[in-house]
Each structure stands twice: as structure tokens, then as C-alpha cells.
């Protein structure tokens with residue numbers, strides 16, 4: 001192409017790009033989210049913007065969009081953020097889970113080890129039927145979460161069975177889960193983790209470990225993790241916290257982060273988060289990469305409440321609203337390949353959007369030990385847009 005042809009091609013491309021605006025907006029968008037504070041850490045954006053959606057994708061993020069005949073969602077006074085990604089839930093234990101957490105703004109979830117090889121088919125079936133994207137970590141214990149302990153009987157950490165389960169569901173299983181509390185593994189944590197990595201290795205999949213009350217120190221367990229693996233329940237108290245008895249971060253923890261191991265909150269209800277540990281860890285600047293709830297269908301009645309509530313818990317420890325949103329969107333999207341095009345409002349991305357309210361007031365947040373802290377700000381779910389469509393609100 002000569003220079004003249006090049007200029008002409010560039011000009012028509014520019015006209016094409018701006019043609020909709022020049023010619024009027026009619027039928028250009030299906031939905032326009034108007035006037036919200038758009039916070040998208042993937043774009044370093046925090047400003048009042050309109051978001052135009054067409055054919056299930058983000059079509060424009062601009063200071064003012066003429067909606068024409070498109071449907072509108074009035075987001076004035078609210079936050080408009082990429083759909084939230086919760087990387088540690090038990091949402092696929094039952095069919096009502098995924099639509100329930102969708103109302104909280106969770107447009108992508110991981111079911112983290114609800115099931116092992118023996119019953120993963122039903123969990124995968126629920127993830128497949130979910131309205132939003134859902135993926136599954138297989139519990140290395142073939143019986144899944146067992147009251148007597150997933151892998152106290154080492155025969156339950158069955159490498160062959162776990163590999164066969166992954167083979168059956170290559171499109172939905174995105175990793176392994178190993179719960180390493182003494183009540184779950186007995187004294188077998190090192191061997192269970194070794195076998196979990198053995199399962200994951202031929203597939204190149206990440207492993208998520210559940211830490212805290214393991215019989216072995218993290219000094220021994222963390223070196224067994226590879227880049228991209230995930231440590232959940234990072235604020236769990238001793239015996240095997242990420243800090244030592246004097247409250248200082250273990251050198252192995254810092255080394256693990258340098259190697260690209262992800263540290264995740266995993267709020268839950270028992271043994272996973274205690275405010276004095278949060279204080280020690282946050283003060284040393286070791287902030288979580290991702291939040292997660294450890295959610296299940298009962299969470300609205302516990303200290304979890306919902307994902308936006310869990311996101312609000314670190315505001316009092318110095319985390320800003322945009323930083324919290326980064327943990328719940330772009331950071332989480334990078335953790336699993338299946339979510340690589342999520343966690344962003346970039347033009348062309350799937351139009352999964354959470355509209356949140358940031359309320360000021362006196363709020364109380366619970367850890368897992370019935371300790372409370374007070375906060376002045378809390379995020380509340382308001383609206384969810386999934387693949388460009390508004391999710392109906394629950395009847396009050």
C-alpha cells in the first residue's frame with residue numbers, strides 16, 4: 001500500500017470507529033449504565049462514566065453516552081465495577097448456589113474442592129448449568145469434604161482417581177484443592193500435598209492449599225508450591241500462620257510471593273481469619289492478592305454475608321476502595337486462565353458488571369472468632385449485569 005492508500009485506509013477506519021457517534025446512536029447499544037463512578041483497576045480508571053453495552057459485550061466507556069432507544073440503568077451515586085470474581089466458594093454444592101451469589105455481583109466463581117473424584121460429576125453439572133461462568137477445583141480427597149477428614153486415610157488421596165476426574169472434565173476443572181488442617185489430613189499434610197502436585201503436574205494445573213491448622217509448618221509446605229498456586233485462608237491464626245510467634249512474616253512467605261504464589265483471603269466461618277493476624281500482616285505490607293468468601297448458600301446468615309461485605313473488611317487496615325476492587329476483579333481474573341477476559345470493563349470484554357453501593361455509617365465486621373471491628377464504609381450489592389442483561393433483583 002502506498003502512502004495515499006494508507007492515509008485513505010486510516011481515514012476510513014477512523015470514520016468507521018466514530019461513525020456511530022456522528023450518525024446518531026439509535027440501536028447502537030442494548031443497555032447503557034448511566035452516571036456511576038466507574039472503578040476499573042485493569043484500566044486504571046476511577047471516574048464518573050457511562051458504560052455502553054451491545055451484544056453482550058462492553059461497547060464503550062465514555063463521559064457521556066446517548067442511550068437513544070437503549071435500556072438504561074441509573075447508577076448515579078453508585079460504583080460500577082467489573083463483575084466480581086470469587087475464587088474460593090462452595091457455590092456448586094447445590095443448584096441454587098450460583099444464582100444466589102450472582103445477585104451479590106459475583107459473575108464468575110470457583111467451587112474450591114466441594115467434591116473429590118467420586119462426586120465431582122454433579123458439581124461440574126451445577127457449574128455448567130450456572131447462569132454465570134463457574135469452574136471447579138477437585139478435592140484431592142476422592143470423597144470430597146468428609147466430616148471425619150478428607151484424607152486422614154491416605155488411600156483417599158488417590159492420584160489415579162483424581163487424574164481420571166480431571167480427564168472427564170478438562171473444560172470445567174481448573175485446578176486441585178488440598179485442605180491441610182490436622183482435622184482433615186491427620187499428620188499427612190506433606191504427603192497429601194505431594195500427591196496433589198503429582199495429580200496436577202501432567203495437566204499443568206494450579207493447586208490451592210487451605211492453610212492454618214496444618215500439622216506441618218508453612219516453612220515446609222510453601223516450598224512445595226509452584227508459580228500460580230494459591231494459598232487460601234492467609235489470615236488464619238497459629239499454629240501455622242504466615243507469621244511467626246512474634247508476629248513477623250515468615251521468610252518462606254515472602255519467598256513464595258516472589259515466586260508468583262497467590263495469597264487469598266478465604267473468609268469462611270471457622271478458623272480462617274482473626275483480626276490480630278490481619279493487623280500484623282497488613283502492617284507489614286503483605287496485602288492479599290485476591291479476596292474470596294469461602295461462600296455457601298448459608299453465608300448471608302454468617303459473618304461472610306456476601307462478597308462486597310468481605311471486600312469491605314480491610315478498609316480499616318488501610319486498603320482503599322479501588323485496591324479492594326482490584327483484588328476482586330483483575331487480580332482474580334489473572335489467577336485462572338478461564339477468567340482471562342474477565343475482571344475488566346475494557347471494550348470488547350464480556351459485559352459482566354457489578355453495581356455496588358458504598359455506604360457511610362457505623363458498620364461491624366466479624367472475624368471467625370466472634371471478634372468484631374468497626375468500620376465507617378461498607379460495600380453493598382445493588383445490581384448485577386451478566387452478559388449485558390440485568391439480573392432480576394430478589395423480592396425483598
Ligand SMILES: [Zn+2]
Pocket residue numbers: 088089090112294
Ligand atoms: Zn472452602
